[in-house]
Amino acid sequence: xxxxxxxxxxxxxxxxxxxxxxxxxxxxxxxxxxxxxxxxxxxxxxxxxxxxxxxxxxxxxxxxxxxxxxxxxxxxxxxxxxxxxxxxxxxxxxxxxxxxxxxxxxxxxxxxxxxxxxxxxxxxxxxxxxxxxxxxxxxxxxxxxxxxxxxxxxxxxxxxxxxxxxxxxxxxxxxxxxxxxxxxxxxxxxxxx
Numbered sequence: 001x002x003x004x005x006x007x008x009x010x011x012x013x014x015x016x017x018x019x020x021x022x023x024x025x026x027x028x029x030x031x032x033x034x035x036x037x038x039x040x041x042x043x044x045x046x047x048x049x050x051x052x053x054x055x056x057x058x059x060x061x062x063x064x065x066x067x068x069x070x071x072x073x074x075x076x077x078x079x080x081x082x083x084x085x086x087x088x089x090x091x092x093x094x095x096x097x098x099x100x101x102x103x104x105x106x107x108x109x110x111x112x113x114x115x116x117x118x119x120x121x122x123x124x125x126x127x128x129x130x131x132x133x134x135x136x137x138x139x140x141x142x143x144x145x146x147x148x149x150x151x152x153x154x155x156x157x158x159x160x161x162x163x164x165x166x167x168x169x170x171x172x173x174x175x176x177x178x179x180x181x182x183x184x185x186x187x188x189x190x191x192x193x
Contacts, residue, residue, distance in 0.1 A: 009051070012043065012047060012051060013051055013061075015041040015043065016037065016041055016043070016048065016051070016052070016058055017058060017061070017062050018041070019037055019040040019041035020032070020037055020040075020055060020058050020059060020062070021062070021101065021102060021105060022040060023036060023037065023040055024105045024110050025105065025110075027110065028109075028110045029055065029056070029059055029110065029112070032055050033055070034048055034054065034055060037055055037058070059112065062102065063106070063112060063115045066095075066099055066102060066103075066106075066115075067115070067118060067119065067122075069095055069099070070092070070095065070119060070122060070123075071122070073088065073091045073092055073095055074088070074122070074126055076091065077091070084130075085130055085177065085180075086173065086174070086177045088126070089173045089176050089177050089180075090169065090170055090173035090174075092123070092173070093157070093160075093169035093170075093172050093173045093176070094169045096157060096160075096161055096169075097161075097166075097169045100161055103157075103161040104161050104162055107154075107157075107158045107161065107162070108162070116154065119154075120150050120151075120153075120154055123150060123153060123154075124146055124147075124149075124150040127146065127149060127150070127180075128146060131184075141184070141187075141188065142187070145183065145184070145187055148183065149180055149183060152176075152179065152180075152183075153176055153180075156172065156175070156176055156179075160172050
C-alpha cells in the first residue's frame with residue numbers, strides 16, 4: 001500500500017522544485033548550491049536535508065515526474081495501430097504544453113541532456129512498436145529513419161515550447177503526425193499508411 005505523503009512535506013518539496021526551476025532559468029544545475037536554493041524558497045538547510053541530499057536529487061525527482069507522465073500517456077494508448085498514433089502524438093504535445101516552463105528548461109542551455117535522451121528513446125520505442133505492429137515483425141525500417149523521426153519530433157518540440165506565441169498543441173501534433181507519415185510513405189511507398 002502506498003504511503004500517503006504529509007501535506008507539509010508535499011508543500012516543502014513543491015517549493016524546492018519550483019525554486020530550483022526558477023534558478024535554472026539563469027544558472028546551470030552544476031552551479032547551483034543548496035544554500036542558494038534554500039535561500040530562494042526561504043527554508044532552513046536542515047529542512048532541505050530531510051527530503052533531499054543535493055540539488056541533483058531534486059532535479060531527478062522533477063524529471064522522473066515528467067517522465068512518468070510520458071509513460072502514462074503511452075500506457076493510455078495501448079493500441080499499436082497507426083490510426084491511434086495521432087491521438088498519442090496529440091497527448092504528448094498537450095503534456096509538454098502543460099509542463100511548458102519545465103520543458104523549456106530541460107531542453108534549453110541549462111537543461112539535462114540525459115533526460116532528453118531518455119524521452120527520445122521512449123518515443124522512438126513507441127514509434128517502432130507501432131510500426132512493427134502495423135507492418136508485421138518481418139518488415140524492417142531503416143534505423144536511420146527512426147533516428148530522423150525521433151530527432152525531428154524533438155527538434156519540432158523544442159522549437160514549439162520555446163516559441164513565445166506557440167501554435168495550439170493539436171496543430172503541432174497534426175504537423176508532426178503528417179511529417180512522420182510523409183517520411184514513411186516516401187521511403188516505403190509500398191506501405192498503406
